[in-house]
Amino acid sequence: MSLIEWIELPNLGDHRGALIVAEADKIIPFEIKRLYYIFDAKPDISRGFHAHKELNQIAFCIKGKCKMLMDNGIEKQEVWIDQPNKGLLIPPMVWHEMHDFSDDCIMLVLASDHYDESDYIREYDKFLVERV
Template sequence: MGLENVRYVELPIIHDRRGNLTFIEGNKHVPFDIRRVYYLYDVPGGAHRGGHAHRQLEQLIVAMSGSFDVVLDDGQRSRRFHMNRSFYGLYVPRMIWREIDNFSSGSVCMVLASEHYDEADYYRDYQEFRVGLGLPAVPEDEA
């Protein structure tokens, strides 16, 4: 699992003069059953969220309102994705380190997850994450 497996997912839009509607179906728009949904909001300016990876969990991240950046790292390289459209999701496979930052005022980040919450599924230390990938830990002066 690397950054080559990360992708934007265009979600369906039903256009209507009264307002648009977008929907997401598990195993159709996302490659997993949706077992959990959570959302981040009222994130203070300058704050970041995330700072972890998952052993098994897959996610689809959607900017429901406003904008933010998702920084993903597969242990060898990183990439920043700007999220600002509610009809695009960002598919994040397992074993990808993620940080979410640059939240605009009033932004809402919704996350669809393939698994129920399980603390044992988390890597919360970047060095342990790299070792879990079979990579050497980064020397302290380079981290």
Template structure:
């Protein structure tokens, strides 16, 4: 599981509220796409794919959710629930997102723009690509 990593996002604490900043020094790739998931219905799952090239950095801006990652050998479940902590997922890692709490928001920062050809959406095909 050396293709996933927690990265602490600096938190500036203030009596008026906290501020966190994601800059070039935090995310180890050039940012080409940013999107977020919200209003995810109870029981719904997101993800269910791997990327050939794209690297992603996920942050729970609000609430919490689980990220299930698989590198072709090992499966691990990681709960994201802090807006000052992100999960870097390198390319070649299968990911599924589930167990979204009410009001959760998942921020995704990606190294590439959307290209359908970059996705592996079938788990068995993903496993074959790891051999």
């Protein structure tokens, strides 16, 4: 089973330009309760380094690119996020890290719930214990 699952959003644009649409409970497989974006990230500084107990997320690089490491505690996979309409699904209990941000990277993340610090697992050893 692959750790990598893409969510592809339709481009409804025309000769005037692109128009990407994300609809909750349709193409997005959950109700969107929060969104956030990362920009001006430093290419040599990695981010993430955590897992969530219950939160589902989808990460899109709406501009630029970054490399995402996905780790379920058994296998690890790396993938570039580099298309504005193609998002990476980050399910619960998957450790994820973001590396090698391009200078122009803008990462948009859709989340299934509001921020809750108690949902985070920020220590890799603790993640390995809790994932079983």
